[in-house]
Amino acid sequence: MNHILNKKVKFINLGLIDYQQAWDYQTEIFDDIVKLKIENRKEDLPDQKATSNYLLFCEHPHVYTLGKSGSEDNLLLDEAGLAEKEARFYKINRGGDITYHGPGQIVGYPILDLDNFFTDIHKYLRLLEEAVILTLAHYSIEAGRIDGLTGVWLDYEKQENPRKICALGVKSSRWVTMHGFAFNVNANLDYFNNIIPCGIDDKAVTSLNKELGRDLDIEEVEQILKKNIANLFEMELV
Template sequence: MNNNLNKIVQFIDLALIDYQLGWDTQEKLFSEIIDIKIQNRNLAAENQQTTPNYLLFCQHPHVYTLGKSGKINNLLLNENGLEEKRAKFYKINRGGDITYHGPGQLVGYPILDLENFFTDIHRYMRFLEEAVIRTLEEYDIKAGRIDGLTGVWLDHVEPNIARKICAMGVKSSRWVTMHGFALNVNTDLDYFQNIVPCGIDDKAVTSMATELHQLLDIQEVAYKLKHHLGKLFEMDFFAHSLEKAKGA
């Protein structure tokens, strides 16, 4: 194994991007890291290549995605209903159940070789949650976790009124991650009425805009969230162009 840990993270802002194109971009970068790790197994330590890390931020047009452990019945729309809502639907290879992505929602895809940081998926998920919790705190929104449930919640100590503000679902192979989190900033929450969010039928969904009664600057939120991720993971960021990431 390469003992030269690389905490440099190439940050890519994909802006508003079709879900399939965003997924393809993730898969390309994910496969790149996996291929390097496989090649390194047959090389002496001094000849091994350092694995890169990426953090993608984006928004998506209206789309519902179903994780590999999810139930299709948690999508409450048929094909005609999806067309009426101008929404797409994908079965994808992350963990978790069904969720919604759309404009006004900040989606983050960390594509990291955790061997550059720490090899603990539980800790990884908690760090993602903690970065969101710290970001919300900057807007005077108190958030936390609920035992047994992933993501970030408001009124998390009151089960009857708890509301999810950030959903999470990841994939990991050979300690390389993909997929990630979706923070509702200015999200149209009506779209969540068409699913059983994350397969949980007794909890509401909320957004920063709903809680603060005003729209927010999503780029400002993204800047703060990136900062907190960097602090927690001890990342060293630099910008990376979309064209290079896509292999253009």
């Protein structure tokens, strides 16, 4: 072991926050952790400092974000259309294609040094999906994965009407993660009509309130989701 393990994770709920502001905050934390990891490599183990971990929850005003591997053609609005919808558009440095964020959606940004947990991005993504799947099970909704497609889906087995309820897109460097997931709880799904979500044009998008026929207490959903993430990653939230 050449690394001081730290499984404590600082949880911060940023509330409703502008996308750019949250992105800048994430980037600052991410850069600090990466910088410390580089400095630690020059030190013997007793002189190294433990790296920090964060889990940020928030909601964003209406915004579309396009990942590095995405196509701008999947945004179906021009500047005038964005203004009419009171929505912003950003090209960002995560993987994945285009997605929508807005009020009524739990957006989670785990900024973790995976050296503190496990160094496996595939496992990291699957555990985030599993936390959402377990949260949906609490509300008696069966969800799962579709081979080759990241995220959490309903009707994932027969796929007669497959619909995505949670999207994922992450960036990692030196095993430090940023960006994360967007879980539709009380989201306004009309905004998804203005994009080809994640570049997939033959599958629908849904939300927890649409599936249950009622709006949810989003704070209650956040508490359940947060607990599931902590359990799966064996992290200690502080």
